[in-house]
Amino acid sequence: MKKAMLGLLMGLGIAISGQVTGQEKPTIAVLPFIVNETIRIQVDGTTIRPTQVETEFTSYIMEFLVKSGKFNVLERDYLNRIIRENKITESDYAKPGEDQRIGKLIVADYLVIGNLDRVRINRRITRIPATGEVSRSYIAECMSHFRITEVKSGKVVFSHRVFERLKSKDLPFAERKDLTVGRMRDILFQRAGERAGNAILEGIFPIKVISVHGDQVMLNRGEGAGIKVGNIYKLYKVGETIKDPDTGAYLGSAEIKIGEIEVTEINPKFSKAKVLTADSTVRVGAICRSADKSTKKVKVKPRLKPKW
Numbered sequence: 001m002k003k004a005m006l007g008l009l010m011g012l013g014i015a016i017s018g019q020v021t022g023q024e025k026p027t028i029a030v031l032p033f034i035v036n037e038t039i040r041i042q043v044d045g046t047t048i049r050p051t052q053v054e055t056e057f058t059s060y061i062m063e064f065l066v067k068s069g070k071f072n073v074l075e076r077d078y079l080n081r082i083i084r085e086n087k088i089t090e091s092d093y094a095k096p097g098e099d100q101r102i103g104k105l106i107v108a109d110y111l112v113i114g115n116l117d118r119v120r121i122n123r124r125i126t127r128i129p130a131t132g133e134v135s136r137s138y139i140a141e142c143m144s145h146f147r148i149t150e151v152k153s154g155k156v157v158f159s160h161r162v163f164e165r166l167k168s169k170d171l172p173f174a175e176r177k178d179l180t181v182g183r184m185r186d187i188l189f190q191r192a193g194e195r196a197g198n199a200i201l202e203g204i205f206p207i208k209v210i211s212v213h214g215d216q217v218m219l220n221r222g223e224g225a226g227i228k229v230g231n232i233y234k235l236y237k238v239g240e241t242i243k244d245p246d247t248g249a250y251l252g253s254a255e256i257k258i259g260e261i262e263v264t265e266i267n268p269k270f271s272k273a274k275v276l277t278a279d280s281t282v283r284v285g286a287i288c289r290s291a292d293k294s295t296k297k298v299k300v301k302p303r304l305k306p307k308w
Helices: 001-011 050-068 076-084 090-095 100-108 181-204
Strands: 026-032 041-043 046-050 072-074 108-125 132-151 157-167 205-212 216-219 234-241 248-267 271-278 288-292
Touching: 026 041, 041 205, 041 288, 050 076, 050 108, 050 181, 076 100, 076 157, 076 288, 090 100, 108 181, 132 181, 157 181, 157 216, 181 288
Parallel strands: 026 072, 026 108
Antiparallel strands: 041 046, 108 132, 132 157, 205 216, 205 288, 216 271, 234 248, 234 288, 248 271
16 A cells, blocks of 8 residues: 555656665655744844755754665655645644644654754954954754654654854864854754754664674664764664553663674674673664763773973
């Protein structure tokens, strides 16, 4: 049925990012985020409207999901047309059962519905007394939150909040040398969009161990899907199935932490990592979750003493 629907969409000229190869990929739709109307960015004579902010931000999320290779991502023009034709408003997003109805209208397996809460770019101008030159520095922030709904069941399978803070002084010299507010905005949205996209990807398809050789493991996540050399992940084994005692509904499976790994190599289709700590045997199928802090020991170089 789903293949027939996708064929119909493509036959009608509706663009779907990504290609179906082998096992059919799920279709995901990133609906327009609800924007805090107080958002205004006006620096260096540049003004950005809230709708423009939302479009730029979500385009980076969609681009990330396309590059991940895990989804068919519905294009924005198609989504906007369905929203207009069915007179779907932002208030509908909060109504019980509405996620499922919208998902069926646009023929998606998953819906991403979110809010763009804050976007700020502050500029500081400093005059250098010795040369008389003017130095500009920026601090930018972007905060959003979203949920992912599985259309078939109508259940929210994942929710997350993303906060990205960027200082121009932390950028490479080549990027901050002639930095403008427009470029600062682009970098902010790219980083925030990739962070949100990676959270969406992990919420639906968590990284898993696909092979184990001693303290070396291979992961089912490759280049362009948010994984980077040096990333630290907590390692979990899947435990017993969890059900709601009142309704009997399936809530997922217990996850038991067994250690941490560090990514050492990225390939187009998979990655390699080394085991940093392990409380039990690491097995194929273990789940990897992003770690905010690592137990990896950092070598500290001794301070050099004067030779006199």
